Amino acid sequence: MEELRNKRIALLGNMNNNHFTLMRYMRDLGLNVDLLLFINEASHFIPECDTWEFNKWTPYIKQTGLSNGYNWMGTLMLLFKRKKIQKTFEPYNIILANGFGPALCYLGRRKLDGFIPYGLGGEFLIKEKKMNLFQVAFFYIRRYFQIKGIRKTGFIATIDSSESNLVNYTKINVLNKIVPLAVCAVYNREPIINTNLFIRKEVLQVLQELKKTKYSLFSHVSHFWKSIRPFEIAPIKCNDILIKAFAEYCKRSTQKSIKLFLVNYGPDLNASKELIAQLGIDSQVHWCPMMERKEIMVILDHVTLGAGEFGGYIWGGTGWEFLSKGI
CATH class of the missing domain: 3.40.50.2000 (Glycogen Phosphorylase B;)
Structure with a gap:
């Protein structure tokens, strides 16, 4: 050194x-x-x-x-x-x-x-x-x-x-x-500040919804599970796996005070919304606005469970963000 x-x-x-x-x-x-x-x-x-x-x-x-x-x-x-x-x-x-x-x-x-x-x-x-x-x-x-x-x-x-x-x-x-070195993905030494003074109104609404929810499953992965980019052989995010698994859990469990929090972006966003409607879980899904990472890191302090990508060999940045917050 x-x-x-x-x-x-x-x-x-x-x-x-x-x-x-x-x-x-x-x-x-x-x-x-x-x-x-x-x-x-x-x-x-x-x-x-x-x-x-x-x-x-x-x-x-x-x-x-x-x-x-x-x-x-x-x-x-x-x-x-x-x-x-x-x-x-x-x-x-x-x-x-x-x-x-x-x-x-x-x-x-x-x-x-x-x-x-x-x-x-x-x-x-x-x-x-x-x-x-x-x-x-x-x-x-x-x-x-x-x-x-x-x-x-x-x-x-x-x-x-x-x-x-x-x-x-x-x-x-x-x-x-x-x-064999991992990418350094998340800086978790940001000072604790009163973010309510800075954070956007739309993000504050997500925070309020999280605080009202007993159990939350949060995924800020872009919706990318039907589209395939020209240089890839398969979808990279596979959000449909998460949505179907959550629907199956809701069907089997008696625990109703749980919500899936998803973010409004990605080429397959409409396909995800259609799948959620078909599975009948609209009332248990909360849609969040696109957020900057500094806002996401504030949100994660109030999340019960986190879900990253399901289409790759390792997690991307979302998984490391969860881990850095102890989720």
Whole structure:
């Protein structure tokens, strides 16, 4: 640890606020760490959504002005911004990255010390099934630089040892770089504050409903159980399993003071609502608005049981959020 105290460390990319989480823990340990954001981070994965103390962390959050690989124009422009990439990484002794980080480090002629992927099988390595000619060309350009960067990376951190996750690393001959480490998903050292002063009215209504409910089963997973994204072989969330199991419990149990709390978002939201109606459990389901993680963490203090994804080898961020609250 002492040898790291004299190093400047960069965490590039912030999917699921994972690197914002890791940055705070590392800062708590006295390390000199900055979070480097892509110019097009998803709006609900920005640090403001994950802390009530944003001003405290602002000095350590930097905007790179670089694309995360999803925007084709911004990504192709990176080919002409090698000096900008080099200048962005120049102050740092150690770089850890997710997303398009390996490709960026390769373009900036900088070795990536650690790749912490958020996607199954690594980002930008899996070709979608339906693509037009332009999309195919764009995919292979990204993939070329991503593979170049991954091959020069010091280590790849993933706890998922399933074949579907490791197959791409095997194909590009980097299996020896795998280190079995989980993603740092949740920062649970936020101060206890009177959140009623800050929290939205819609979220306060959820809190009130939870307090009235003797037993609650809470799931803030997006509804994604019929749709299949082009690069996946099966649905990833499988919310229908939870809904059917809850309906079966309601049928068998004499305990009526229980409610299922679900969140209003996801491509299969309407399908979930139709399934709930068919199963006749509408009165025992409460629909919550979309919430930021800092709001969800307040909600979880009043939850009896939590339910994460049912479609993968391991839980995603929702499961770690439950565990961090002792649910």
